Amino acid sequence: MVATLDQAFRDEWGRVLATLIGLLGDFELAEEAAQEAFAIAAARWPQEGAPENPRAWLVTTARNRAIDRIRRDRTLAAKTRLLEVPGTAPEHDMDDTTIPDERLELIFTCCHPALALDAQVALTLRTLGGLTTDEIARAFLVPEPTMAKRLVRAKHKIRAAGIPFRVPAPHLLPDRLAAVLAVVYLIFNEGYGGRGELASEAIRLGRALAELMPDEPEVHGLLALMLLNDARRDARFADGELVLLRDQDRSRWDSDQLREGRGRLERALALGGRGPYLVQAALADLHSEERQDWPQIAELYGELARLTGSPVAELNRAVAIAEAGDPEAALALVDTLELDSYPYLHSTRAELLRRLGRDDPAITAYERALELVRSEPERRLLERRAAELRSADGSNARP
């Protein structure tokens, strides 16, 4: 398949599939029919040229395939909404104005809390993202058959348990939207940790959500957060080593993406938002300023801690307090946190103790952080810091 066609397919897949699920009322049937239609397009379009309205062509072709299948398998007929609706003659072509955009229904179904979180993530990437089962399996480092089973099981549960294909009622919406945003952010963080294609995919999903729910501040807040962090992705590493924010080469930041992220942040604020994603986006924005406003950063982390009850937010508040000039108060705050198995608690303590000139406890804290840290570049950074302290110690003791 030629690359441009491939990209067009990725862009259309979610919309076409969502329309088909709405039409057919059956995930499995819709996915098979969509797959067939995309395969026919891949075979024909390069020779015959793409139709005037590719989306309508794909939906119509897939729907016709599904009807053929239903006719072959009459027991399915009773289960489909399609055959109950008079006047949807399969010969009649659909155009864009009659194709409903049901991606929002689809994402709420995929992120339904009755599904396990890993299934929500896989299903969202498969249906809305258009990733293949194999691509998803590789991204999450599980064998392909395992991922295939996970997807089949999830689709079976949607049908068997009656998970609805619709945008939740207003009284359920806040909780359910939070679940959707959590799935998108989880995909982003998997990508931020190194697998960049997942971060881009999460941003694509975030953009689609912002288009579909333009009045939800947290949707824009999450998109802003992802854009602002992702804009610094290239600068986080130099020669395979992790570079801390203050040492990053700003010329390697993606300025277009930073601008877009700030625009989203402003939109979220204008909508009156004050949710956790918006606050995190505001923090990401403050962090990318040339001169950091540490007192304000500390205040926002305090707000984030109140919103989420997260001790990690408190830990970050401590860092900001230290940067604002009070490492003693920062250390006192860190020592109240119950995060003993969290490597960054210990690396933060180590850094604060080092600044306060308490080298021996600082080395002990670095060692504890090294026991817990999992990423190789982070390990090397901590080892460099600990080694610097040890050699400084040595030179003081034996001049």
Add this chain to the structure above:
Amino acid sequence: MKYMLLIHQADAPTPRDPDAWSKLSEDEQNAVHRDYQAINETAGVTSGLQLQDPETATTVRVENGETLTTDGPFVAVKEAIGGYLIFEADDLDAAIELAARIPAARLGGAVEVRPIAEW
């Protein structure tokens, strides 16, 4: 769709355990009665028959043609079903909302929502 809602009492107090029941305030006790009544009167609900305590259960197995009985429920007493009801609803969201209104769910027990097979 039809769902069976299986109510697991676990630590949720019931009037059959007067010690635990008396730890609830009178308001809380009244709320439990009122909520169960409201659930039974909800459109689409078919109340289940009342079950006696899990301690009164007998578990039966057949091995090599021989019937083996053991005292107590198949699962641990705490995990045993305390009651059930049938709910006919549009979808899982409606069943989850009903399940969340069952007092056992908020008093330390849990409700399992199982779709009923229809052919």
